[in-house]
Amino acid sequence: MPKVKVGIIGASGYTASELIRLIHNHPAISIEFLVGNSKAGQEASEIYDYLKFADLPKVQKLSEVNFSKVKAVFCCLPHGESAKVIAKLPKKLKVIDLSSDFRINDAKLYKEFYGSKLNEKFKSEVAYGLSEIYASDIKKKRIIACPGCYPTSILLPLIPLVKNKKACPGEIIIDAKTGISGAGRKVIENNLFCEINENSFAYNPTKHRHLSEIIEQLDIKLENVQFTPQVIPTSRGIISSIYITSENSAAELTKFLAKHYAKAKFIRVNESGDLPKLRNVVGTNFCEISIIDTNIKGKKLIISAIDNLTKGSSGQALQNFNLMFKQKEDAGLTNLATYP
C-alpha cells in the first residue's frame, strides 16, 4: 500500500516531536517535509536529540516547500501564527491544526479568552477534532482544530453526560493536574528542572484559555464552571478531578458512559471501581475514566486521565488523520504505556 505523504509545519515544539514519534510507527504515512523557519537547514535531531534514531528530512523554510507532494499537513504552530500560515496554504490541502486558532466558534468568547479577533474565514471547513465526539464531522471537513489537552480529558466524559442530561450543566468544579510538558518547550524560569522538581502549584485558576473550549462545547457559561489547573512534577499526563451535580448514581453514570463509548478503542470507562492512574496512559492515546459517588448528595466525581501530548494533542491529531484518510482508527497509536 502506498503511504500517504504528509508534512509537519512548526517542527520545534513538543507536539511536532510527538507526532514524529507516533508517525514513525504508523504503517501508512511518510513524512515528506518538516517546516521550521527558525531552524531551517537543521536536522530534526538537532532539535530533538532522540530523533537521531529516525530517518527524517531536514527542516525547511515554509517558502521552500512543494505542497503538491502531500495530501495533508499537520500544523504545530503557536496560537495566532497557525491561522496566518494556514491561510497561505493551497486551498484544497487537508490541515490538521494543533493550535487553538480554530477551536472556538463564538467570536465574542474567543475575544474574551484570547484577547484578539477570531479568524472566521474557514469556519465552514473546520471540524472540532475531539475524535470520539465528532468523528463523522472530522471525516468530512478539510481543517481539523484539535482540542486542547485539558479540554480533551474533561470533555470526553462530560459531553455525553451533559448533552444527554445525565449531569447538570452547572456548578462543575474541575481540579486538573498536569505534567509540565503542557507548558511546551518554552525556555522560561518556571519550566526549569529546579523549579518543578518536588513542586506542585495551581496557576491561572480563573480564566485559563482552555476554559473557553469547555464552555462552548458544553454550551454553558463561565459562571457554571470552575477550572483549576495545577502543575505536578511529571513530564507528561493530565489527570482531572471533575465534580458534577447529577441525580444519577455513579453506577448509572458509569454504565451509561461505558455503553456510550463501547466501540471507542481509546476510551476506557472503568466499571470495576478502579481509579485511573496517570502512568497507565502516559505515552498512549488512551483516556481512562472512572466515576464515583462523593459523600455529598447529588455530587459525583469523575476522574479522567490522558497523556497531554498524545490523546491531548498529537495522538488525537493522528487519530483524526486516520479518520480523514480511512485508515484504521488506531494506526500508529497501538502502543501501551512504557512501564515502569
Next chain:
Amino acid sequence: MPKVKVGIIGASGYTASELIRLIHNHPAISIEFLVGNSKAGQEASEIYDYLKFADLPKVQKLSEVNFSKVKAVFCCLPHGESAKVIAKLPKKLKVIDLSSDFRINDAKLYKEFYGSKLNEKFKSEVAYGLSEIYASDIKKKRIIACPGCYPTSILLPLIPLVKNKKACPGEIIIDAKTGISGAGRKVIENNLFCEINENSFAYNPTKHRHLSEIIEQLDIKLENVQFTPQVIPTSRGIISSIYITSENSAAELTKFLAKHYAKAKFIRVNESGDLPKLRNVVGTNFCEISIIDTNIKGKKLIISAIDNLTKGSSGQALQNFNLMFKQKEDAGLTNLATYP
C-alpha cells in the same frame, strides 16, 4: 539553660526521623532515649542512614527505658499501638502523640472510620494538637493528639472561617495532593519508586480516615464534605484545593484570615494574590494559604500548602512541645525550605 530531656517511642518511621532532624536544631531539647522494639540494639543510623551525622543514643526496648529521666515523650507508633503503649507510661509524663489514637472524641465516629473502639480512658487529659487553634488547651493538657497531615492543611484555613460563619459548613469539596511519604515507610508495592515516579492517582476517595478529624473539628457531617486525596510524585508535601460556599468575597475572606493569623508565626495568608507553591513549605513548619474567587457564584477556592512530615506531623508536634514547655514557639522550627 539546661535542656529538657525527652524520649522518642517508635523510632523506625518517618515521623520519628523527622522529629530527630528538627530536635537536632532545637536549642533546648536533648534526646535521652529512642525506643523501637524491633530495632532494639541498633544505632539510629542503621534505620536512617543520614543519622550517622547526628549523635544519638542507641535504640532500646520500651522495657529498658528509665522514664524518670525525661520530662516528655514523643510517641511515633502506628495507630492502635500508640494508645496501648501510652497506657503503660508513668501517669504524670507528658506525651506528644503523633498517632491517630486520641485525635477523635466521638466514639461512634471513631468506630465508623477506624473500625475499632475508641480508647476514652485519657479523654480529660487530651488536647487536639492543632497548634494555632488549640494553643491554650495544649499548654494545659498532658497528652497532645497531633492532627493528621491532611487535616492540618485543611483545618488551619477552615476552622476560623467555618466557626466564624464566614463559610458554610456544607458542600465542602477538598481535592488534596500529597507526596508519598504520607504513606509512611511501609514496604509495599505501591510505595516503590517505579510505581510512583511519573505517576499520580486518587485513592480512598470516600472515607479516608483523616476525614473523621475534619468532620469532628468542623462539627459537620460526612455528607457535608467530599475529600479526595491524591498522590503526586514528590517525597513530601500536601497542597489542598478546598472549594467552599461563602457569601464573602475572596478578598474579605483573605483579610479575615490574615487578621486571624496575624500573630501566628507559621501561617502565611497571601494577601497579594500569590498562589502557594509546595516547594516553599517543604522541610518547614509553615502553612501557606491563598483564597480566590472561583467563576461559580458563591464558591471560593482555598489553596493551602504544608509539609506533611513537618507542619503536618513532627514539626507541629515540636511546636506543641514548645507551647507545653514555655519555649519560643518556633524553637527548632526556624529553617526555611531547602531550595532548589
Next chain:
Amino acid sequence: MPKVKVGIIGASGYTASELIRLIHNHPAISIEFLVGNSKAGQEASEIYDYLKFADLPKVQKLSEVNFSKVKAVFCCLPHGESAKVIAKLPKKLKVIDLSSDFRINDAKLYKEFYGSKLNEKFKSEVAYGLSEIYASDIKKKRIIACPGCYPTSILLPLIPLVKNKKACPGEIIIDAKTGISGAGRKVIENNLFCEINENSFAYNPTKHRHLSEIIEQLDIKLENVQFTPQVIPTSRGIISSIYITSENSAAELTKFLAKHYAKAKFIRVNESGDLPKLRNVVGTNFCEISIIDTNIKGKKLIISAIDNLTKGSSGQALQNFNLMFKQKEDAGLTNLATYP
C-alpha cells in the same frame, strides 16, 4: 501471515511486563499463555495495571499449560528457578531465557559469582543472546541466554574492540549508572520512592554478578576489570562510562566500531562528537555509543547508553526471537523514545 504463538513464563516481573508491551506492537506474535504460579487465575492487569488496555490471556499455573500450541517460550523467572523450569519443558521447545541461569559457561566462574553449581545439562543447546555479536549462533540454538542489562551496555562496545585488539584486555574501569527498575519489582525498603528519589549511590562495587559475564565474554580475569554499578533516580536506563587503555585514538576507535556496526540497526556509534543521553534510548532497543580521548595518555572513555529493560533485557529477547524465527530483526522494536 499467521502469527507465531508464544508463551511467557514468570509473568509478574518487569521483564515480562516489558515483553508484553513490545509484543503488543509486534506484527507476527501472539501470546498464547502467561504463567505465574503465585498469580494464577488473575488477569494480567491485576499484576500490571496498564495492561488493562491490552487483550491478554489470564495467568495460569505452569501445570495447566498446553505447550503443544506454542513455538517458543520466553522465560522471565528469577535466577535459579529458571533452569529448573526449563528442564521440565518439552525438549524441542525453543526457549528465550531472560535469567542468568545459562549465561555463564565456566562452572568455576559461575560458582564464584552465584555461589551455586552451574546447570550444564543444556550447554550444547545454548547461545549467549547478545544479538549483534552472536546472531549466527542465536539462529541455530534452542535456548537463548539473554545477557544481563549491564553486560549488554558494556560488551556491545568492548567485545569488538578487545577481540580485535583495539583495546587492552586489562585495567578496564567501568562506572555504570542505572535506573532503579534494574533491581526488579522487589518489595524492599531500598526500592521505595522515598529512598531513591533525589538519591544516588554505588552498590556492590567489587563483585556484582554481572561482572562474571563481562569477564567470560572478554576472556579476561577479575583483576583486569573494575565494575562500579550505581543507582540514579530514574525508572529506566543504563549509561556506562568505560575507561580503557588503547594505543588508538578515539577517532580511530570510533571509526572502527562504527564500521563494525554499520549494519546493526540498533547500535549507533556517534561519529560527530555527540555524547549519549540516557533519554534518547529509554523505552527503545537502541544502544548509543561514543568514544572520546581522555586527558590521560592511552586512556579512552567509552560512553554507552541503553534501556535496561529493553535492549538490556526484553527488547533483546525479542530481537533474538526475531533472529530465531526469521522475522525482520526490528519487528516489534521500531519505537522511538517517548520524549519528553
Next chain:
Amino acid sequence: MPKVKVGIIGASGYTASELIRLIHNHPAISIEFLVGNSKAGQEASEIYDYLKFADLPKVQKLSEVNFSKVKAVFCCLPHGESAKVIAKLPKKLKVIDLSSDFRINDAKLYKEFYGSKLNEKFKSEVAYGLSEIYASDIKKKRIIACPGCYPTSILLPLIPLVKNKKACPGEIIIDAKTGISGAGRKVIENNLFCEINENSFAYNPTKHRHLSEIIEQLDIKLENVQFTPQVIPTSRGIISSIYITSENSAAELTKFLAKHYAKAKFIRVNESGDLPKLRNVVGTNFCEISIIDTNIKGKKLIISAIDNLTKGSSGQALQNFNLMFKQKEDAGLTNLATYP
C-alpha cells in the same frame, strides 16, 4: 551578642539563595543588604518565592550600598564580573567570593581554562577557601576564593592522600555525578525539567573549568587526570567516583584519612564499609567519604558525596566566614539532611 553585619552581592543566583537560607539559621549574622543590579527594588521573595518566609532587606543597586555598615560581603557574582566588583569595594572589607575569579594562582593555567587574563591584583590577600585544608590561611586573609563544587568533593579526599604520598599523583580518573542546580539558574533549554527528568549524560569531559583547580591544588598536570562530569536528575548533590593508584590498601587509606579528618566536623570517613549516599548530605555541609579496594591491583576507589550548593558552595562560604570571624565552625551549618 551583637550580630556581625554582612552584605550579599549578586542576589539572583542559587548560591545567594542558599546563603540566605543558611544565614537565616546562623545565630550571629544579620544580612544588611542584598545587591542585584538587574533586580534592584524588588523583594528577595520576588526572586526566590520561598523567601517570603524570611525577613530580608529589599534588593539594591551596588551603587546604593553603604559599605561602612558591614564587616564582610559574600560575593555571588558570575565568573568575570566578580573580580571587577571586588576591585571597587572598600580595601579593608573582608570578601568571601563564591566565583572562580580568585581560585587559580597560575596565570597560564587560568588562561588555558578560562580563556582570559587572571586578575592578580589581590593575590597576596587571597586564600583558597577549602576550609579543612586551608583553615589557618583563611583566618588570616582578606579575600576567600571559595572552591568550585566538584573540586570540593574531589580535593577533600585527594589532597591529604596525594600530598602525603599515600596515592600517586597520576592516572587519576574521576567520574562525578551532579544534580542540575550545579548549572545555576540559567534559563536555557538544557536546564528545563523535560530535558533533565529521567535523563543522565556526561558533558564537557576533557576540559571542565573545575579541572584547573584540581590540577593546581594537587600540583599535577592535565595529563595526570581525567575528569568526567555527568548530570543526574536531582536538584542537588555531587557524588564522585575517584579511581586512584596507591600501594596502600583501602583499609590503610581509610584509616589515614579518618585520622587526618578526626577533628573535622563536616568530614566523615566511613570506616565501616558503608558507601556514601547522596541523600545523606543533601542540604547539609557534610562530606561523606569511603575508600574501597577495586578488583584491579593498585587501583583504589574513593567515593565522595557533598551537596553542591552547601559544602560545594554557600555552606563552605559560611564555614569560611565562621573561621574568619571566630564563630563556632558549624554555626548556621548544623542541620541534617531533610529525609526523605
